Amino acid sequence: xxxxxxxxxxxxxxxxxxxxxxxxxxxxxxxxxxxxxxxxxxxxxxxxxxxxxxxxxxxxxxxxxxxxxxxxxxxxxxxxxxxxxxxxxxxxxxxxxxxxxxxxxxxxxxxxxxxxxxxxxxxxxxxxxxxxxxxxxxxxxxxxxxxxxxxxxxxxxxxxxxxxxxxxxxxxxxxxxxxxxxxxxxxxxxxxxxxxxxxxxxxxxxxxxxxxxxxxxxxxxxxxxxxxxxxxxxxxxxxxxxxxxxxxxxxxxxxxxxxxxxxxxxxxxxxxxxxxxxxxxxxxxxxxxxxxxxxxxxxxxxxxxxxxxxxxxxxxxxxxxxxxxxxxxxxxxxxxxxxxxxxxxxxxxxxxxxxxxxxxxxxxxxxxxxxxxxxxxxxxxxxxxxxxx
Amino acid sequence: xxxxxxxxxxxxxxxxxxxxxxxxxxxxxxxxxxxxxxxxxxxxxxxxxxxxxxxxxxxxxxxxxxxxxxxxxxxxxxxxxxxxxxxxxxxxxxxxxxxxxxxxxxxxxxxxxxxxxxxxxxxxxxxxxxxxxxxxxxxxxxxxxxxxxxxxxxxxxxxxxxxxxxxxxxxxxxxxxxxxxxxxxxxxxxxxxxxxxxxxxxxxxxxxxxxxxxxxxxxxxxxxxxxxxxxxxxxxxxxxxxxxxxxxxxxxxxxxxxxxxxxxxxxxxxxxxxxxxxxxxxxxxxxxxxxxxxxxxxxxxxxxxxxxxxxxxxxxxxxxxxxxxxxxxxxxxxxxxxxxxxxxxxxxxxxxxxxxxxxxxxxxxxxxx
Numbered sequence: 001x002x003x004x005x006x007x008x009x010x011x012x013x014x015x016x017x018x019x020x021x022x023x024x025x026x027x028x029x030x031x032x033x034x035x036x037x038x039x040x041x042x043x044x045x046x047x048x049x050x051x052x053x054x055x056x057x058x059x060x061x062x063x064x065x066x067x068x069x070x071x072x073x074x075x076x077x078x079x080x081x082x083x084x085x086x087x088x089x090x091x092x093x094x095x096x097x098x099x100x101x102x103x104x105x106x107x108x109x110x111x112x113x114x115x116x117x118x119x120x121x122x123x124x125x126x127x128x129x130x131x132x133x134x135x136x137x138x139x140x141x142x143x144x145x146x147x148x149x150x151x152x153x154x155x156x157x158x159x160x161x162x163x164x165x166x167x168x169x170x171x172x173x174x175x176x177x178x179x180x181x182x183x184x185x186x187x188x189x190x191x192x193x194x195x196x197x198x199x200x201x202x203x204x205x206x207x208x209x210x211x212x213x214x215x216x217x218x219x220x221x222x223x224x225x226x227x228x229x230x231x232x233x234x235x236x237x238x239x240x241x242x243x244x245x246x247x248x249x250x251x252x253x254x255x256x257x258x259x260x261x262x263x264x265x266x267x268x269x270x271x272x273x274x275x276x277x278x279x280x281x282x283x284x285x286x287x288x289x290x291x292x293x294x295x296x297x298x299x300x301x302x303x304x305x306x307x308x309x310x311x312x313x314x315x316x317x318x319x320x321x322x323x324x325x326x327x328x329x330x331x332x333x334x335x336x337x338x339x340x341x342x343x344x345x346x347x348x349x350x351x352x353x354x355x356x357x358x359x360x361x362x363x364x365x366x367x368x369x370x371x372x373x374x375x376x377x378x379x380x381x382x383x384x385x386x387x388x389x
Numbered sequence: 390x391x392x393x394x395x396x397x398x399x400x401x402x403x404x405x406x407x408x409x410x411x412x413x414x415x416x417x418x419x420x421x422x423x424x425x426x427x428x429x430x431x432x433x434x435x436x437x438x439x440x441x442x443x444x445x446x447x448x449x450x451x452x453x454x455x456x457x458x459x460x461x462x463x464x465x466x467x468x469x470x471x472x473x474x475x476x477x478x479x480x481x482x483x484x485x486x487x488x489x490x491x492x493x494x495x496x497x498x499x500x501x502x503x504x505x506x507x508x509x510x511x512x513x514x515x516x517x518x519x520x521x522x523x524x525x526x527x528x529x530x531x532x533x534x535x536x537x538x539x540x541x542x543x544x545x546x547x548x549x550x551x552x553x554x555x556x557x558x559x560x561x562x563x564x565x566x567x568x569x570x571x572x573x574x575x576x577x578x579x580x581x582x583x584x585x586x587x588x589x590x591x592x593x594x595x596x597x598x599x600x601x602x603x604x605x606x607x608x609x610x611x612x613x614x615x616x617x618x619x620x621x622x623x624x625x626x627x628x629x630x631x632x633x634x635x636x637x638x639x640x641x642x643x644x645x646x647x648x649x650x651x652x653x654x655x656x657x658x659x660x661x662x663x664x665x666x667x668x669x670x671x672x673x674x675x676x677x678x679x680x681x682x683x684x685x686x687x688x689x690x691x692x693x694x695x696x697x698x699x700x701x702x703x704x705x706x707x708x709x710x711x712x713x714x715x716x717x718x719x720x721x722x723x724x725x726x727x728x729x730x731x732x733x734x735x736x737x738x739x740x741x742x743x744x745x746x747x748x749x750x751x752x753x754x755x756x757x758x
Contacts, residue, residue: 050597050598050599051568051597151724151725151726152725165687166461167687195460195461195624196460196624196625196626196665196668196669196670197460197664197665197668197682197683198460199668199670200667200668200670200680200681200682200683201682201683203670204680204682222597222598223598223670224598224672225627225669225670225671225672226670227672228670228671228672228673228674228676229670229671229673229674229676248674249674249675251674252672252673252674253674262599263598263599264672266598266599266601266602267598267602267627267672268602268605268625268627268628268630268631268632269627269631269671269672270626270627270630270654270666270669270671271630271654271655275631276606276609277602277605277606277631278602279599279602279603279606280599280602280603281603283567283569283570283600284567284597284599284600286567299599369674370674370675371674371675371676373676373677373679373680374679374680375679375680375681375682376679376680376681376682379679379681379704379708380704380705380708381660381663381664381667381681381704381705382663382705382757384663384667384679384680384681385657385663385666385667
């Protein structure tokens with residue numbers, strides 16, 4: 001049974017019923033709907049989903065980086081250490097950004113300014129947030145580079161972004177984000193653009209810094225492997241909502257939502273040769289044209305299967321793309337809420353046994369993962385592969 | 390000496406290097422090199438070369454898949470493009486169905502090219518935004534004089550429905566499609582000339598997870614139906630291993646290991662392959678505790694390290710150096726740290742040779758057996 005280590009006290013970050021809209025020429029779209037989430041100190045909470053599911057907009061909303069207009073916060077709260085960030089004056093918000101909550105983005109090339117040296121850019125971040133002398137700021141910058149494993153940091157400070165490899169630039173971004181020792185790091189697809197060997201280095205680095213500083217991490221990714229190895233708690237998003245929430249062990253051991261189940265089966269795994277991959281039919285829905293009811297009903301294998309044997313009055317015929325099929329009327333008409341279908345495990349699907357009787361779940365858990373991968377350097381790789389088998 | 394373009398290349402594969410995958414090779418690549426000049430100064434003097442591909446040899450068998458895996462900058466994409474002559478080769482040879490492909494010119498080249506197609510990674514930039522999908526797929530059919538008019542449109546409709554798109558979409562433009570649908574259009578275009586060899590260059594890397602498996606399954610079905618051979622280029626080892634019969638691992642312009650997919654996973658011989666395998670994150674919340682993290686500098690193809698190109702990052706040579714005498718080791722600086730490595734790894738390039746394991750399992754490493 002999964003052991004839950006509860007840290008005392010309230011979560012560091014609480015997103016409470018967040019709703020975000022964009023007003024466009026073609027009407028309003030809702031990239032984030034009723035999203036709640038909590039992150040404790042020292043914890044990694046992963047937000048997983050595909051393009052357009054609302055995971056990045058949720059992250060940007062925490063830092064209030066959504067331009068308004070066209071964006072609009074339709075209610076809800078983002079509480080950080082007791083303060084509601086959505087209600088904070090812009091001037092106070094600036095001290096939160098970078099200083100208390102830092103963010104790293106997917107693209108290390110476009111997030112660094114090509115005409116300034118690495119040093120200029122880190123030192124700027126340091127002097128903006130900390131009242132220190134120029135010499136002291138340089139020392140902090142140098143330490144920050146050393147912390148992320150960059151050799152010869154003094155020389156590197158004088159280099160420009162184009163002189164560095166992708167992995168090195170991502171380290172610089174992390175160094176910059178961490179130079180002010182934030183309490184929360186939002187990492188939006190931090191390793192997606194990198195090679196696996198560099199990805200392993202960066203993830204190990206984040207785990208190490210988290211251990212040392214008790215930093216909380218909101219990890220946004222579509223890579224289920226990265227989630228499985230790094231998260232304590234996972235929220236799966238689909239069509240702007242959280243559709244499943246659980247500890248990392250529960251989510252991978254017994255996923256409940258048909259979408260999560262489909263995602264897990266669709267990923268090719270090492271050493272599973274030549275088996276046909278399972279697929280989720282259809283395409284990721286566009287926020288401008290969400291379907292009715294449960295947003296997953298157009299792609300859901302479970303509702304189709306159940307519709308085949310259900311009485312005619314509970315079934316409707318519908319279409320998606322060029323395909324016509326039958327689904328359960330309830331899935332077509334009513335959007336399910338996140339309910340606690342198993343202990344501390346929430347899912348939003350009408351067709352899970354006991355769903356109707358289950359209480360509504362507020363996604364919040366102080367759980368810590370059972371097994372953390374340990375990075376090893378300078379060992380015989382043959383030995384490492386032996387213990388894997 | 391005979392007067393062919395590449396008189397020194399032998400196509401006879403030594404028994405020790407013969408791949409353990411059945412079937413006759415449809416494509417034989419021998420000692421392929423693609424160098425890009427580095428030019429400096431007012432007169433654009435060539436001051437050096439980026440050796441993007443530096444002596445690569447392999448066979449692709451009819452109806453089978455060879456996976457080509459490696460990190461960004463290892464030269465895998467350049468291999469695919471050089472084979473199709475989208476980039477000129479510096480030297481080496483490519484034989485397609487026994488014929489010297491690099492020797493073809495003009496009309497003959499066009500005829501042969503019909504049978505060799507490519508699917509690109511980016512389904513957005515590889516489709517002309519001003520052409521309808523019907524014209525994108527139909528153009529090669531017309532250019533190669535296969536069909537025109539109504540007959541052409543029927544072929545386009547057939548291809549669209551084969552890749553899972555409504556034939557009525559022929560009148561739409563690429564921007565009206567999602568990423569996965571655009572990749573289906575790219576596949577339909579590649580299929581238009583009934584090829585028997587397709588280079589798939591990172592065909593699913595830009596797609597959402599739930600869409601990747603749809604595209605991989607489609608490629609798999611098409612291979613069975615039409616007996617198409619694939620050169621499947623990707624950086625995701627799990628995807629390559631799933632999809633390929635045989636896998637070649639590239640590092641800095643060279644193949645460092647080649648084996649059947651199953652053998653490569655079960656019995657990797659090159660320390661770089663071992664590190665790659667250990668680094669792939671698995672969807673398992675209780676992962677094997679230890680992962681190999683590589684230290685040291687990734688070499689560059691313009692100035693590759695001496696000897697074995699991997700020695701600057703290799704954990705195995707460092708491990709072995711601890712047990713070796715002072716005469717057999719060298720101290721190097723890599724990534725700002727000093728390491729001791731085996732002298733042999735530092736000085737001499739290891740050959741790609743048969744290792745213990747399946748016949749045809751080759752790797753280029755001085756240390757492993």
